Amino acid sequence: MNSLKERLIKLVFTLLAFSSLVFLIGIIITLFKESYPFFRQFDVFTSIFGLYWYPTAEPPEFGMFTLIFASIAVTAGAMIVCVPIGIGTALYIHEIADHKQRSVLKPVIEILAGIPSIVYGFFGMLIVAPFLQELLGIPTGLNAFTASLVLGVMAIPTVSSLSEDALSFVPRSFREASLALGATRWQTLTKVILPAAGSGISTAVILGMSRAVGETMTVLMVAGGAAVIPKSIFDPVRPMTSTIAAEMGEAAMGSPHYHALFAIGLILFMITLAFNIIAEIVSRRFRLKLGLGR
Amino acid sequence: MKGFFKIILLTAISMILISSGVFAAGTTITIKGSTTVLPIAQSTAEAFMDANPGINISVQGGGSSVGITSLIDGTCDIADSSRQIKKEEIEKAKKKGVNVNEIKIAMDGIVIIVNPRNSIKAITRQQIKDIYTGKISDWSELGAKPGKIVVLSRDTSSGTYEAFEVLALNKEKVRADALINASNQAIASTVGTTPGAIGYVGHGYLTKKVKDIPVEGIKATKQTILSGKYSLSRPLFMYTNGKPAGDIKKFIDFVLSKEGKKMVEEEGFVGLK
Numbered sequence: 001m002n003s004l005k006e007r008l009i010k011l012v013f014t015l016l017a018f019s020s021l022v023f024l025i026g027i028i029i030t031l032f033k034e035s036y037p038f039f040r041q042f043d044v045f046t047s048i049f050g051l052y053w054y055p056t057a058e059p060p061e062f063g064m065f066t067l068i069f070a071s072i073a074v075t076a077g078a079m080i081v082c083v084p085i086g087i088g089t090a091l092y093i094h095e096i097a098d099h100k101q102r103s104v105l106k107p108v109i110e111i112l113a114g115i116p117s118i119v120y121g122f123f124g125m126l127i128v129a130p131f132l133q134e135l136l137g138i139p140t141g142l143n144a145f146t147a148s149l150v151l152g153v154m155a156i157p158t159v160s161s162l163s164e165d166a167l168s169f170v171p172r173s174f175r176e177a178s179l180a181l182g183a184t185r186w187q188t189l190t191k192v193i194l195p196a197a198g199s200g201i202s203t204a205v206i207l208g209m210s211r212a213v214g215e216t217m218t219v220l221m222v223a224g225g226a227a228v229i230p231k232s233i234f235d236p237v238r239p240m241t242s243t244i245a246a247e248m249g250e251a252a253m254g255s256p257h258y259h260a261l262f263a264i265g266l267i268l269f270m271i272t273l274a275f276n277i278i279a280e281i282v283s284r285r286f287r288l289k290l291g292l293g294r
Numbered sequence: 295m296k297g298f299f300k301i302i303l304l305t306a307i308s309m310i311l312i313s314s315g316v317f318a319a320g321t322t323i324t325i326k327g328s329t330t331v332l333p334i335a336q337s338t339a340e341a342f343m344d345a346n347p348g349i350n351i352s353v354q355g356g357g358s359s360v361g362i363t364s365l366i367d368g369t370c371d372i373a374d375s376s377r378q379i380k381k382e383e384i385e386k387a388k389k390k391g392v393n394v395n396e397i398k399i400a401m402d403g404i405v406i407i408v409n410p411r412n413s414i415k416a417i418t419r420q421q422i423k424d425i426y427t428g429k430i431s432d433w434s435e436l437g438a439k440p441g442k443i444v445v446l447s448r449d450t451s452s453g454t455y456e457a458f459e460v461l462a463l464n465k466e467k468v469r470a471d472a473l474i475n476a477s478n479q480a481i482a483s484t485v486g487t488t489p490g491a492i493g494y495v496g497h498g499y500l501t502k503k504v505k506d507i508p509v510e511g512i513k514a515t516k517q518t519i520l521s522g523k524y525s526l527s528r529p530l531f532m533y534t535n536g537k538p539a540g541d542i543k544k545f546i547d548f549v550l551s552k553e554g555k556k557m558v559e560e561e562g563f564v565g566l567k
Contacts, residue, residue, distance in 0.1 A: 056450040057467050066470070125480075130487045139442045139490050142473055225449075225474030236473045246449045246476060249356055252363070 028269075035266045038062075038259035047263070053227040053238070055247065055257040062260045066227045068267065070237035071213055073230065074147045074223060078212040081152025083205055086159025090201075093160075094167040095189060106161075113157035121221035124150040129222060138234045142224035145233045150222055151212045159208040166200025166286070167193065199286035206279040210272050216241040240264045321541050322350040327361020327374030329477060330402060330454055330496045331530050333561040335374055338549045341557065345548075349541050357452060365533055366392050371542055373533040376402065376496075377456050393536045399549055401564040403497040403519035404458055404526040407482065407504040409489045414438040417507050419525060422462050425492060428469035433490065445472040446481050446493035454478065458494050461526045494526075498562030516564045530563065 038047075042062055050063020093105055128150060129141030170193055178188040194201075224236020225246070244261050251258040325335050332355045339351040356364075361373035366387045379394055387394045406422060408414060414436055424430040425443055434440035447468050448455040459465055475481045478499035485491045486503035493504075497514055500506055506514060509526055518524035538546045548554050555565030 052470065054450070054467055058465070126483075133488065139444045140473060140484075140488050142484065220476065221480075226471045227474075228471045236471070238474065246474070249360060252359065 031262060031266045031269055034262035035259055038256060038263040041256060041259075047260075048267070051229065053243070055251070055260060060256060062256070062263075064240075064260075064264060064267070066229055067238055067240045067243050067264065069229055070144070070223070070227075071239040071241070071268070071271075073144055073233075073237060074151060074219060074239055075209055075213045077144060077148025077233065078151035078155055079205070079209060081149055082155040082159050082208055082212075085152075086156045086204070086208065087163050087201060089156070089160040090163035090167060090204075091189075093164055095185075095193075106164075109157050109160055112153075113161075117154065117215060117217040118221075120150055120154055121218040124218060124222035136234070140224060140236065142222060142236055143234045144223060144230050144237045147219050147223035147237070147239075148233075150218055151215055154215065154218065155208040155212045158211050159204045162204030162207060163197075163201045166197040166204060169200060169286075170196045197286075199282045203279045203283040203286065206275050206282070210275040210279070213275070214241060214268065214272055216245050220245050240268050244268075321348070322352060323372065323542055323545060324352050324354070324364075324370040325372040325374060325532075326354045326356055326364045326370040327372075328358040328376040328530070329355045329452070330376040330498070331374035331399075331532070333498060334400060334530070334549070334558050334563060335372075335532075337557045337561060338554050339545070341553070342545055342548050346541075346544070349544070351545065358456070362533060365394070365535060366390055368392070368535075371534065372546075375531045375533060376454060376528065377460075378529075378531065379533060395534045395537055397532045397534065397538075397546055397550075398529045398566065399532050399546075400530045400558045400566060401519050402457075402528055402530050403514040403524050403564070404454065404461060404494050404528070405497050405500055405506045405514045406492065406494055406509060406526070407485050407500070407506050408492050409485055409487075410503070410505045411489050412438060412505060414507060416511060418510055419462060422509065423464070423466065426463055426468050426472070427466050428471075441490045444488050444491040445469060446475055446484055446491055447472040448481065448494075449474055449476065454494070454496055457528045458526075461528065462494070496562070497564070500562060516559070519564045520567075 047062050047064055048068070049065050050061065051065055052061040052063040053066060054061040089105070089109065093102055097105060124146060125142070129146050131141070132138070132146055133141035174192055174196055175188055178192040179185075183191065219239045220242035223239060223242060225238045225242060226236040227238040227243075228235070230237050244264055247257070248261050251261055325339065332353065335353045339353050343349060343351055354370075358373075358375040358377050361370065361375055362379055362383050364370040365373035366383065367390075379396065384394055406417060412433070414433070417436070421430065421436060425445060426447070430436065431443055432440060433443055445468075448458070450468075459468075473484070475484055475493075478495045481493040481495050482499050482501050482504055485493045486501065497519065508514075509524065512518050512524050514524045514526070519527040532546065532549070534542060534546070537543075549558075550566070558565040
């Protein structure tokens with residue numbers, strides 16, 4: 001009985017552990033299967049670099065470059081916001097904050113991470129956009145800049161808590177050795193701690209990017225949704241995610257439009273996959289450097 | 295281990311019991327489709343359920359195409375639509391043994407709205423088309439205070455967009471730099487906060503925060519929409535599988551009744567005579 005029980009439980013946990021793998025494979029198969037008809041019917045190159053997205057026109061046009069560009073632009077903008085704030089927060093918590101401040105700051109940042117993205121979207125659309133529009137005298141507040149700003153704030157928790165982890169992995173002996181050699185605190189921070197934690201912090205930034213590029217609801221509500229290459233950062237854009245979210249509900253199943261949306265999903269998946277692989281490689285190197293094994 | 299299986303068994307049995315209890319409570323009518331028709335379906339369904347406790351109505355949005363697809367798939371009983379059903383859809387339905395039946399329930403006017411601070415007083419259909427296709431980009435070209443026109447549109451898959459495309463654009467493409475908002479309310483609220491904006495919404499979504507402008511000298515009112523004198527107007531439909539019968543017929547009759555018409559008007563649409 002006991003050994004049967006043991007084996008059963010082991011089986012259950014093995015199944016649970018491998019279920020994510022099953023989901024992943026299922027999703028990948030679906031993405032490829034559903035986007036294959038699109039790439040068979042339309043040229044890959046002209047689709048990816050095409051400038052006109054008119055999926056319901058006659059004949060339809062499926063130029064995805066404006067969408068890909070929008071995702072990249074908005075993500076880059078978000079990084080400009082969240083990298084300094086995120087890493088700065090991590091450094092403050094790790095280096096300067098006393099126990100009391102830390103016990104306030106860390107939960108607060110975690111709450112920021114827990115706010116649903118639709119709430120960020122609402123906030124951006126109803127408060128930030130009209131405010132920026134008034135302040136800067138621009139035609140509309142729903143644009144790439146506002147989207148970057150809101151996305152950047154959303155990605156702060158990812159960057160700051162992972163950076164903080166990276167900093168705390170640096171062995172105490174590194175710092176003590178540096179200080180013992182007569183280095184100042186600033187020298188220790190910039191010459192010893194940061195380089196040691198460097199690849200861990202890079203991982204944090206890459207995962208932050210991954211979060212920003214895949215975010216949907218916020219950009220759907222805040223980015224404006226115009227499928228053009230923006231002439232300035234204050235022009236509206238239409239990222240890949242919001243295109244899929246806005247159009248999937250009404251694209252007739254099996255139509256070229258439907259398959260085109262899956263093709264966008266596939267491209268998006270490739271981008272985040274690349275980010276995650278890079279992050280994994282970098283963090284592995286980081287652990288090796290600190291002598292933590294793999 | 296025995297206890298573990300017992301718990302699973304008990305849970306399964308109780309779930310079956312609970313679910314069968316829910317289904318036994320009465321018949322359920324599922325309505326799906328156009329977000330434009332949604333407020334009509336919602337308010338009439340609520341009143342109808344109050345009057346007929348045995349009948350349960352579930353109302354969902356999703357858009358005209360989703361509604362019609364669901365009707366064809368048999369996953370809804372009534373499909374709301376802000377456009378007439380397409381020939382392909384009727385054929386697809388026939389193949390699945392669904393005999394689509396059309397019921398006109400109300401009229402909707404698509405209203406052109408601008409920010410209240412905008413001085414513009416009238417617009418022609420040609421001007422609307424020029425603005426939305428990209429030939430006109432500044433308000434000074436319409437004789438209003440100079441400034442960039444912020445063009446607001448809906449997703450190409452929205453029913454309101456499809457109607458606008460047909461009624462106002464003669465199927466020409468909307469300019470690529472138009473801002474895309476996800477709903478009638480979003481368009482109205484953006485126009486309300488953006489001085490240079492122009493947008494279009496269903497007559498039911500006119501708010502005090504936006505200004506509607508007459509098209510070709512005719513203001514969108516109930517009379518002009520119903521008579522078809524206002525050019526940007528269209529009928530709204532509910533589709534059923536075959537002639538409605540039983541509870542579905544009861545509900546449709548209610549929507550078309552005097553009481554139903556009152557609710558249609560309360561939502562800002564124009565009820566049929």
